[in-house]
Amino acid sequence: MGRGAGRIRRGRRRRATSTRRIDRGCGRSQEMIIERLDLKAYGLFSDESLDLSAGPRRFHLVYGPNESGKSTCLRAISALLFGIPTRTTDSFLHSNAKLRVGATLLGPDGNRLTVIRRKNGKTKLHAEDDKTPIDPMELEQMLGGIDEAAFHHRFGLSHEQLVAGGQAVLDSKGELGEILFAAGAGVGRLKAIQTELENESKELFLERGKKRINSLLSELDEKRKIVRELQTPPAEYQLLKRQLAEAQQQSQELADERTRLAQSLAKQKAIREAHAIVPIWRRHKAQLETLSSVPTLDEDFAARRREASANRQTYQRLVDQLQREIEATEKEIQSCLIDPATMEHETEIVALFQGIAAREAASKDQANLHRVVKNRNRHLRELLRDLDIDITDDAPDDEVDQHVDRLHVSDAAQIRINELAGDCEMLRQQERDSLESLQALRKQLAELDDELERHPDVADPAMIESVLSEIGPPATLMDQADQERSSCRDLESQCERLIRELRLGQVSLDDAARLQPPTAAEIDDHDQTLRDRARFVDDAQKTVATLRKQLHDAGEKLTRLQADQPLPTEQELEHSRETRDQSVDRLADSRDDEETFQQSTRKLRQSIRTADDVVDTIRSHQKQVTERASVTLEIANLKDAIDAADEAVIQAERLAAEASQQWSQLWESRGIAAGKVREMRNWVAKHQTLVEKYHSLEKERGRLDSTLTRMDRNATRLAHALQGAWSSRPVAAGHVAAGHVAAGHDGTSAVVDDPMNLESLHDRATALRNELVAAASHLEQIRRKRNEIHAALPAAEAKYESNAAKRKQWDSDWKQAIASFAGDQDVSPSVISMRLKKIAKLFEETRERDIILGRIRSIDDDGRSFAQRAAVIARIVGLECKPDQPSAEIAQALYERLQAAKNAASQTERFKADLTAAKARLVDDNQVLEAASGQLAQLCREAGVDNTDALPGVEQNAAEKRTALQACARAEEQLALIAGGVAVEQFAQQVESHDRVELEHEIGKLEESLQTLNERWSAVEQQVGALKKELSGIDGGDRAAELNQELQLLHGTIQRESQQYAKLRIASMILQQSIEHYRSENESPVLKIACQAFEELTCGRYAGLKPEFDDKGRSKLFGIAASPAGEENLVPVDAMSLGTADALYLAMRLASLEHQLSAGHAIPVVIDDCLIQLDDQRTIAAMKRFSRLSERTQVILFTHHQHLIDLAQSALEPDHYHLHRLAR
Incomplete structure (x- = not known):
């Protein structure tokens, strides 16, 4: 059956066969399907399979509630085809080394490939036996070169992708190329990707903006300007460099001297420190020479000696005690007596003892059974009297049995009587019914004949x-x-x-x-002219604004130059020179007048000094003067440029006005008031709509x-x-x-x-x-009714006669059947049935009485058997019994004798077990005792003594030697650390050769010299720092080098950012070109399929799709709303609801898939619960579309919604889909 047959099965395995099997009759052209998915060890699955081989429509619905493994199956398909991820979440039950997922794949040419994929190991793909490696190229050929990304985007569809695709359709504003490309490539975020590329490129660079590249270019220009402004250092720079070199050399010499003095001081201090350690070292060495004959023992020697002595004493005491216990137990064993004959017949004696209670109960039951038999016989006599048989209460049992035997009715006779009794009422009722039917038919026939006489014929309508x-x-x-x-x-x-x-x-x-409005070409021409003229005006106005800003900046710069320090101008210099020349001329004219000559001389001297001051000022501030002259000249040039730019603005505005006038004349000549270009384009579109409506x-x-x-x-x-x-x-x-x-x-x-x-x-x-x-x-x-009744009348008469004859025959058969036990043959069947029940009860009572009598005889036989067995066992074991002693007392005496024998045997075994355990403990304790004695002997050998009594004295001497060794080693270690590389003995002799007072005096002198030297070195270092600071203040070389380095870094940064900007712009252009190319190649075939799919998915709300060109020549997509009048109502994509946009995206995805399948390799389409957002009717339409698609490729839909399964079962044909339920 198509549905319900695909439940997950555990442990199913096929016989191991060859990895590749050829089946020429099962494949279809260019299609690869998954016949079986084996979840051997993956996620929560262990050794489970999913059979996906059913056809011819390969639409598989896989249902599973939450936490049943639906998502795991989805990941398993991807892992099978393209590899298990390095970091997988499906290894929580099975370790990475044990992860296994397999499948049986059916290729386009009918080849079958059974593979198992592992996560770890050098070889990931294996055959069905999980041992034989498989070449990955075989699986890649099955996939037709499709990689994992293409599989998920082109052949996978999830609810998230559908929602993103629907939103992308709305964001595209109906752009046909974007919708086609997004659906074909399975990219729901196409518009978002385009926007991200555009935003990232604008973040890097924007013409006339302040983005990263713009800022870097501005910073580059500024630093280049600073580098050009750096000047050559003055002449005293070389003198400062020489002074700095001399100061640095003096600093280095003082530093060397400081190092030498510091080393000498450290050496003297080390000798001072060693003065207190050397005597201690000497004393401990002398002590070690005294204790040289004492053996060197480890620290735990005393503990080992005490432990071994304690063990020897303890276990010696335990050994003596165990030996006494063993002797006592052996005596107890000898005193125990055992009865072997009684023990040998333990089973029979126990059975006899257990049978005592049964015999007593049987005796009581036998008395009760005799009373029951008596009651049964009395009941039998009563039943016989109920059957009209005269019998007295004191009649013997044999007479009762004879009467019972005579009442016996055979099974055949009883069956015949029952059959006749069952037919009695039926036959009588049939006779009455047939008579009533016959009378009713005769009455209806008479009534219909009367009605026909009253009715005339009617006319034909x-x-x-x-x-x-x-x-x-x-x-x-x-x-x-x-x-x-x-x-x-x-x-x-x-x-x-x-x-x-x-x-x-x-x-x-x-x-x-x-009305005939202008054509689109005329509007485009005038629009382009207006745009060009407007752009000319804007460019001219921007040029004027830029020049005015430059003029403003130049004026501010000139003001700033004049505000820093008043500088003479070239005019002031010329004026001072003219004043000087005039003074010289007046001096020459006043040579005759002494007083005038003196005054002229003073004025000449003053004018010469003034002219010299102007010249000196200009020379010392040549750069500022030159820059001010340059700025003045730049201001004059900018004013001329502004005048020319103002004229260009006027000319551009005049041309723009002419273009506007031509635009107005274009419309007014047709009797239409002109507006803006966008408004008039809308006007033309509305007029076209008016014409169509007309x-x-x-x-x-x-x-x-x-x-x-x-x-x-x-x-x-x-x-x-x-x-x-x-x-x-x-x-x-x-x-x-x-x-x-x-x-x-x-x-x-x-x-x-x-x-x-x-x-x-x-x-x-x-x-x-x-x-x-x-x-x-x-x-x-x-x-018609009259004819029917007339025809049925003879049959009714015959039926009545037949039923009457059957009833008469029954009367004859009944009398014959009851003649053997019924005196009155006119008795009714109910009375006969009652007599038969009493006879049956009579025989039942007789059978139960006979069974009880058999039970009484059986009890008597069991009692005799019990007495015989008790007597035989008593004779065997030698028990003396009285001739008339009851069998129960004999069995009781045998059981008591058995218990006494078992107690004696049990006590003997217990004593033997105690003896064995004591001997085992004795062996263990002897071993410990021997080990303790051996350990004490070993300690004596280590200490060099003959007996253990001398060990405490040796331990004390060894402890003193060990303490002296440790103290000597610590002192020697300290001396070695102080002495550096000098031998300890040699260093000790040097320490001992120095007087303590002289040593302290020498250390004081060295510390004083080192302090003086440090003060001199610090002063020289301060001089070096001051020279370096002064030198850096007039040295532009370091600043220029830093700026050059920064310029190189800026060049590299600008290059990287520019490359990234170029990549983003190229990626955006390639994406746009790819979209346009895909649209031109696939628009016609894909759109043809999508129209029908969209109509089905919207349940007839839309009749299809239609592309139209907007006023910019771009192809837009519109939906055709269904209309009863057959009109073509176009709905823009951005005016559609979100649900309709989802349906449009789904229609385009399915159309793209069908188009790809017609020209390329087909692999299974895997869908993850993408229909939960659609209503019931659209969901049914989508599943029907999936079912038709499954005729060309396998479609697997995973869902956890039972409602979806209910819709499929109610709307799809049974063989159009296959249902699988996950077992968990």
């Missing part, structure tokens, strides 16, 4: 039926006329609204529709006229047919009211004169037709 059939229901034409009138009114209203929106004033609809209105008016003409013609025909039918209509008493006939005749002439009253005419004609048909039908029913 065929003529009016023919007319009604031809014209059909009037509501259709009337509804059609109403719809057409409504459509006309709607179209007229739309046209009037469009005329108002077009601002055409009081103009007729015909004139408005005949044509639709003309067509609708023609259809309305045609409908009205048909209504007039049908009304006329119906009136004439009605008049003819009334004239030939017969009057039948009891069926047609006379008043109705008169009203009909009166109304006929009226409706004929009113041909527009089509609905009223149709109602009256229908009523007349129904009346005639009903009358004819009623008469025909009477005739």
Whole structure:
């Protein structure tokens, strides 16, 4: 069966065969399917399989509730085909080394490949035996070169992808290329990717913006300017460098001297420190020489000696105690007596003892059974008297048995009696029923004959039926006329609204529709001209603004140069020189006048000093003066440029005004008021809509006229047919009211004169037709019923005669059957049944009494057997018994003797076990005792003594030697650390050769010299620092080097950012070109399939899809809304609801898949619960689409919604899908 047969099965395995098997009859062209998915050890699955081989439609619904492993199956398919991820979440139950997922794949050419994929190991793919390696190329050939990313994007669909795709459809604003590319590539975030590329590129660089590259370029220009402004250092720079070198050399010499003095001071301090350690070292060395004969023992020697002595004493005591216990136990064993004969017959004695209680209970039961037998016999006599058999209470049991035997009825006789009793009431009832049926038929036949005599024939309604059939229901034409009138009114209203929106004033609809606006080419030409002229004006105005800003910056720079320090200008220099020359001329003129000459000389000296000061000032600030002159010249040039730019703005504005005037004339020549280009494009689009609406209105008016003409013609025909039918209509008493006939005749002439009253005419004609048909039908029913009854009458008579004969035969058979035990043969079956039950109860009582008698005899036999066995066992074991002693007492005595023998045997075994345990403990304790003695002997050998009594004294001497060794080693270690690389003995001799007082005096002198040297070195270092600071203040080389290094870094940064910007721009261009190329290649075939799919997925709300070009020449996609009038109502994509956008994306994905399948390799389509957002009808439509797609490739849909399964079971054919339920 197609459904329910695919439940997960545990442990199913096929016989190991070759990895590749050829099956030429199962493959389909260019299709790879998964026949079986083996979840051997993956996630929560262990050794489970999913059979996906069912066909011919390979649409598999895999259902599983939450936590049942649905997502694990999805990951397992991807892991099988492309590898288990390095970091997987499916190893929580099975370790990475044990992860296994396998499958049986059916290739396009019919080849089967059974593989198992591992996570770890050098070889990941193996055959079905999990040992034989498989070449990965075999699996890649099955996949047809499709990698993991392509599989998930092109052949996978999830709820998240569907939602993202629907949102992408809305974000695309209907851009056909983007929608096609997103659906074909399975990329739901296409618009987001484009936006990210654009935003990232704009974050890097934006013309006339302040982004990263712009900022880096500005910083590069600024640093280049600073480098150019750095000047050559002055002449004293070389002197400072020489002074710095001398100071550094002096600092190095002082530092060397400091190092030498510090080393000498450290050496003297080490000798001072060693003065206190050397005597201690000497003392401990002398002590070690004294204790040289004492053996060197480890620290735990005393503990080992004490432990070994304690063990020897303890275990010696335990050994002595165990030996005494062993002797006592052996005596106890010898005193125990055992009865082997009684022990040998333990089973028989126990059985006899256990049978005592049974014998007592059997005796009691036997007395009770005798009373029961007596009661049974009394009950049998009572039953015999109930059966009319005379028997006394004191009659013997044999007489009772004889009466019972005579009442025996055979099984065959009883079955026959039961059969006859069951047939009795049935036969009598059949006889009564057949008689009543016969009488009823005769009565009905008489009544129908009377009714036929009262009814005349009726006229034929065929003529009016023919007319009604031809014209059909009037509501259709009337509804059609109403719809057409409504459509006309709607179209007229739309046209009037469009005329108002077009601002055409009081103009007729015909004139408005005949207006000829400019063509799109003319609008594009004028639009381009207006844009160019506007751009020229904008560029000119921006140029003026830039020049004015530069002029403002130059003015601020000039003000800043003048504010820093008042500098003489070239005019001031020329003026001072002229003043000097004039003074010289006056001096020459006043040589004759001494006083005037002196004054002229002073003025000349003053003017010469002033001119020299101006020249000196200009020379010392040559750069500032030159820069100020340059800025002044730049300001003059900028003013000239601004004048020229203002003229260019005026010229550009004039051209723009001319273009605007030409634009207005273009529209005014056609009688249309001109607006902006965008507004006029919308105006043209609305006018085109008006023209289309006008044509639709003309067509609708023609259809309305045609409908009205048909209504007039049908009304006329119906009136004439009605008049003819009334004239030939017969009057039948009891069926047609006379008043109705008169009203009909009166109304006929009226409706004929009113041909527009089509609905009223149709109602009256229908009523007349129904009346005639009903009358004819009623008469025909009477005739048919009369014939049926007349034909059934003979059969009813024969049935009655047959039932009467059967009843008479039963009476004869009944009397014969009960003759053997019923005296009165007229007894009813119920009485006979009661007598048979009493006879059966009589025989049941007899059987139960006989069973009880057999039980009494069995008890007697068991008692005799028990007494014989007890006597035999007593004789064997030697138990003396009395001749008349009861068997129960013998069994009791045997059991007591058995218990005494068992107690003696048990006590003996216990004593033996105690003896064995004591001997084992004695062996263990002897071993410990020997080990302790051996350890003490070993300690004596280590200490060099003969007995253990001398060990404490040796331990004390060894401890003193060990303490001296440790103290000496510590002192020697300290001396070695102080002495550096000098031998300890040599260093000790050097320490001992120094006087302590002289050593302290020498250390003081060295510390004083080192302090003086440190002060000198610090002063020199401060001088070096001051020289370096002064040198860096006038040295531009370091700053220039730093700037050059920063420029190199800036160059590298700008290069990296520019490369990234170029990559982003190229990626955006390639993506756009790919979208356009995909659209041009796939638009026609994919859109053709998508139209039908979209109509199905929207359940007829949309009739299809249609591409249109917008005013910029871009291809836009529109939905065609379904219309009862057959109109083509286009709905933009961005006006659709989110659910409809999801359906559109799904339709495009399915269309792209079907188109790809027609030209390429097919692999399974895996869907992850993508339908949960759709309503029931759209979900059913989508599953039907999946089912049709599964005829070309395998489709596997995973879901955890039971409602989806219910929809599939109610709407899909059983062989159109296959249901699998995950067992967990």
